[in-house]
Amino acid sequence: MNHSDERAQRPIRPHEDPFHEPPADLHALAPGAIIRTRQVQLAFLGLIPQRTQAWQLAFRSTDLDGTPEVAVTTLVVPDGFEPGEPQRLIAYQCAIDAVSDRCFPSYALRRGARAWGALPQFELMIMAALLERGHVLTLADHEGRHGHFGAPREPGHRVLDGIRATLSFAPLGLESSTPVGLFGYSGGGMASAWAAEMAPTHAPELSIVGAVLGSPVGDPGEAFLKLNRGLNAGLPALVVSGLRHAYPGLARVIRQHANVAGQRRLDKLREHSTVTAVITHAFNDFDDYLDIPLADMLALPEVLHVFDDLRLGVRIPTCPLLVVQSTNDQIIDVDDVDIQVEKYVDGGAEVLYLRDRFSEHISLMILGLPAMLDWLERRFDGEQAPVGTSTVNSIALSGHSIGRSLPAFLRLFGAAAKTVVGRAG
Known part of the structure; x- marks a missing residue:
């Protein structure tokens, strides 16, 4: 599908879109094998077109029960991208946090999408900051076509197989050894944690340099109990x-x-x-x-x-991890994330765990973003990952935050502003 086709019609929701349908030979395909592709146009809130180049790949993956399925990822490249040049790939897991396919990034990020209240539409501003740093992005529909919000393991399958599909997509010219970073916050942090946990067995060939797990839920069952009857009771x-x-x-x-x-x-x-x-x-x-x-x-x-x-923490990631969590989080209890991190550390994982006193769930994503991005950049640069647990007043102002300076935040706000006016790229 070209851009002129994209402008002529609204995108079709995934449950009706033939692009998401399985081929007859699905069982014969390897995990991550590309089934079909299309070029798409992204738009902030579905209304403000962006200048970025983007494609969608339908590929073979596996659901919770080990059954082959079709999954979809959206690829976005930075301005000035040159196929065949060495790249750094980030698998960005959106906080889908819903069952409706209106909230899947493959739909919500496209021009003409009607997805009011879908969180990935707002996360496009964060993606713009990653693109401005020169990264290629792959954004899997990690809940699958049927919206299994909170399901274990299969988000990892879809993310990892989406990375495989991205690396084999000829127009990008990426090498199979391209370094990959995992990044996500809240529901996206949980999906990123599953990807990090499943990588050693499901996709050991991938060169994953590090994973940023922002408020990664830890124990969805405990979150269910604690959120029931509260302001956020709609989430459980x-x-x-x-x-x-x-x-x-x-x-x-x-x-x-x-x-x-x-x-x-x-x-x-x-x-x-x-x-x-x-x-x-x-x-x-x-x-x-x-x-x-x-x-x-x-x-x-x-x-x-x-x-x-x-429950997360049963499988131990082999890539370095950065976990960030607010001690005053109104949605994800810090105690559950403490336990998740403890399991990783006891299993031998390299973990830097930063607990923030000043923020709450939403503000931490913004205040901690420069530190999270800079930590991942240093993993791409091959630097030794720091480990340990620290509780600080604010990640944005602590010694752990390499990106604590005003210019780092101005750069982020600039990328967000470009998204709002349709100039992100």
Whole structure:
């Protein structure tokens, strides 16, 4: 599809888009094998076209149960990109944090997309900062076509196979040994953690130099319990809405114990963006939608199995890690991330863990961004990764932050401003 075609029509949502359909020989393809490609145009909020060159690749990957599937990644190259020149590739995992395919980067980032409240549309400003530093980006739909928000392992499969597809995409001219960095925050941090954990067994040939895990959730089951009945109660509801389609046992328990209002609530969430889900389901309580107490339902074997399966930290990444987390995070409890990091360290991983007192969940992504980007740049440069745990008043102002200076933030804000006016590239 060329740019003139792109302007002539709105993008099709993934569940209806033939681009996402499997070929007849899907089982015969290797993980990461490209099935089809197209050139697309990106736009901020779906409205403001960007100057960047972008493509989408449909490729073979694997779902939670080991079944071959089609996944999609969006490639973006920086201004002045020259095919065949040495490059640095970043697999950027968006905070999809929804079940609706309106929120998948392959749809939400395109010109004409109708995706109000989809977080990847706002993350385009962060991507612009990465592009300005000269990086090639690959942005996988890490929840899969059916929106399995919170599912374990398969986000890692899709991210890693998306990297494989990107490296083999001829127009970019990338070498198979191209250094790769993983980057994500919140739901994107969780997907990045799965990619880092799955890489040693699923894609050991990739040259992953480091992974930035921003507020990576740690224990989705514990997050579910802590967010229920609170301001962000819509987030655990979204997770349940998606996971019931990945776990038959969980779906069976929900059919048995959720009342009519609860069933309708989960069904409606399939069309909600992250923002609309949070707004419309604030302070909801799962107990109001069940015929047994929530505590009793959570003790059922089918539910315990899901909670155990979701927990990060069982597999140990072999690449260096930077984990950042606010001690005052209103969404992700710092204690759960502490445990995740402890498991990594006990397993022998190289981890620099920075805990921030000043920020909360959203502000840390902005205030910590220069430090996160500079840490990843140093891994690309081959420098030895620092390790240890520090609790600081502010990552932006601490000795750990190489990018704490005003020019670093001005550069970031400049990239964001260019995105808003359609000049990012």
